[in-house]
Amino acid sequence: MKKLKIAEGIYMFTMNVEDILFEGIWEIANGVTLNSYVVQGEKTAIIDGVIGWDGVTENLYKSLEEIGVDPKNIDYLIVNHMEPDHSGWISNFRNIKDDFIIICTEKAARMVKSFYDEDKIRIVKEGDILELGKGMILSFHPVPNVHWPDTMYTYEKSTKTLFSCDMFGAFGRMMDHCFDDELTPEEIDFFENEGMRYYSNVMATFTPSLRKAIEKAKTLEINTIAPGHGPVYRKNPQKIIDDYYRFSLYAEGAGKNEIAILWGSMYGMTAKAVDYVESILKRENVKYRKLKMPLESESEMITTVFKSAGIIIAAPTYEYKLFPPIAAALNELGRKKITGKVAFRFGSYGWSGGAEKELHEIIERNKMKWDLIESVEFEGAPREEDLAKIEKGVLELIKKMKEKIVG
Ligand SMILES: Cc1cc2nc3c(=O)[nH]c(=O)nc-3n(C[C@H](O)[C@H](O)[C@H](O)COP(=O)(O)O)c2cc1C
Ligand SMILES: [Fe+2]
Ligand SMILES: [Fe+2]
Incomplete structure (x- = not known):
């Protein structure tokens, strides 16, 4: 002491x-x-x-x-x-x-x-x-x-x-x-x-x-x-x-001029799109930090999302719902009342999808009021046209988050 x-x-x-x-x-x-x-x-x-x-x-x-x-x-x-x-x-x-x-x-x-x-x-x-x-x-x-x-x-x-x-x-x-x-x-x-x-x-x-x-x-x-x-x-x-x-x-949606990529992937399909997104962010000179769930600690995950003006959620469908570690992370952010973030999601599915529905349920149940840019879902591996849509979403996110930057 x-x-x-x-x-x-x-x-x-x-x-x-x-x-x-x-x-x-x-x-x-x-x-x-x-x-x-x-x-x-x-x-x-x-x-x-x-x-x-x-x-x-x-x-x-x-x-x-x-x-x-x-x-x-x-x-x-x-x-x-x-x-x-x-x-x-x-x-x-x-x-x-x-x-x-x-x-x-x-x-x-x-x-x-x-x-x-x-x-x-x-x-x-x-x-x-x-x-x-x-x-x-x-x-x-x-x-x-x-x-x-x-x-x-x-x-x-x-x-x-x-x-x-x-x-x-x-x-x-x-x-x-x-x-x-x-x-x-x-x-x-x-x-x-x-x-x-x-x-x-x-x-x-x-x-x-x-x-x-x-x-x-x-x-x-x-x-x-x-x-x-x-x-x-x-x-x-x-x-x-x-x-x-x-x-x-x-806590109410502002953030630094940074993007948090909250992501998870079982067999690398969603991960391919994450790699592509990283190349866009590098090209656009935007600072970002990847949070691979469930490997990242909850403490680090919450801090990084909290301080970022833009959020990318990359997660596949799992048993008709959102990939569980990402669902858990979003629920935790909801409990901490991290509201008003600008976010963009994409992810892979095999046959039915379901991740997207749960994402909206979590955001609404926790009254998070996140501004969600239209998601991009793709069957199996992402094709050229999926990556083009993802690029559009990322560029929209970069544009929208500008209004949220403080500090
Ligand atoms: C345990 C498990 C459960 C899954 N459940 C669903 C499902 O309910 N609906 C669906 O469309 N795809 C489902 N899939 C398929 C995945 O969404 C698909 O393989 C996707 O490409 C996974 O992306 P990833 O490699 O990024 O994890 C499931 C896959 C696994 C391994
Ligand atoms: Fe204390
Ligand atoms: Fe205390």
Whole structure:
């Protein structure tokens, strides 16, 4: 666990977590950090605790001691968000100290009780204040459904620091550089990508609530954003606010000037047309990324589709329906409410077809409102005339996606 000073009396503790499935699902290729913060006045508060894994809590206690804070002197546990990646340590802490107070929203209070059987809770509402002494003043600002319904921001007035928990967070391990002003250009790109991975995998479903949280952040004068995952923004907090706004547009159909090719093929018939499409995209100088399903991780698939302004779906018919890994991918995108994308599909069939019908069913059932260019289906191998139709579809996609490009 690394310890960093954010300001006089404010410390960050951060650990890298690797080789896990985040939320039990997401294969996070580049890890994730869990950040926790301590604010010291005459009283001491900890904001966003740590996960409840063996050894992690002990590691936190040791780190606290190293900055001169006896864990037994912590007065307040500020639970911005009850998800156990931030709150899992509470039961362990109760073993070493009995007289602390948990500060959280009403929604979180119910969960603190049901998850950890805790009842020494002070419920806070919009604008409530906690004075820690020595000029440290915390205020609380609920941002419901930024991930869970219980979430709030905590804001420290004297340093103008926003502790935003999941909001403005990113996947990605942090090595030596934890502040935005320390990041190299490569690390800035890395965290932008990991931010999109985090937003698309974890937060996309809640885009309307995230927009409200962005508006709420704008009402506070912010010098520093200190999230629960990823770097701290002290040089330019506006950057992550703007990035998150842009990501919210990606969730609703905008994207970078890139195409995601979501494809699968059993015996190579659809694959022949994918090869042809690649030659067109190279000729047209359009950036693209192929996602071969089911080999690609769901995490990577969602991130890539999310950030692309144009989507190509290449998939054959399988048992009278859409090739199952592609159907599963589209359903997952629907659950994440990735809406409004411009897309073009083609694929092979043997005798009856059926893929096309299921594609439309998935898009409609999930209310995805994707703008689907007329599909091209071909029997067996694609012929010249099929490839010509596919080329037409791809060129139409390139034209239509231009209106969707942001960033
Ligand atoms: C397990 C399996 C199920 C299939 N089910 C259908 C089907 O229901 N209707 C149909 O028209 N073709 C069906 N086909 C034929 C494929 O759609 C056809 O072979 C197509 O060329 C496969 O394209 P691919 O090589 O890109 O996977 C099926 C093929 C397989 C292997
Ligand atoms: Fe969360
Ligand atoms: Fe989290």
